Amino acid sequence: MCILWLREQGLFYEYEDCNGPVMAHWWEHSPRRFVEALLKVGDSIRLAEAKKYDCFLFCLGDEGGVFPSCLGVMIDDRHFLISLKERGSFVAMFDEFWRSKHWGTVRLHKAKEKK
Secondary structure (H helix, E strand, O other): HHHHHHHOOOOOOOOOEEEEEEOOOOOHOOOOOOOOHHHHHHEEEOOHHOOOOOEEEEOOOOOOOOOEEEEEEEEEOOOEHHHOOOOEEEEEOOOHHHHEEEEEEEOOOOOOOOO
């Protein structure tokens, strides 16, 4: 869902590496591969620098938090769009709960706010 929202904003990304396209259900198959692909089209930034269009990676569930299992996209200075299998897509405020699950933030190279 987050990737579709970025496309609606005019931002298109192809997540592909030498093994082919990175699959839609990345968190189930290869979270490390997805993170590596995401970092090819963006840069890791500090949480304090986050702004609209930046991607948040979260560790949810009981998998130990080594690699993220969820992606969100900032839609303004305090809210992000996220899609969870059990809840569907929704907008959430980046509060203490989400801060505790935060794994990293990526700024996509092409992401610029429309003027």
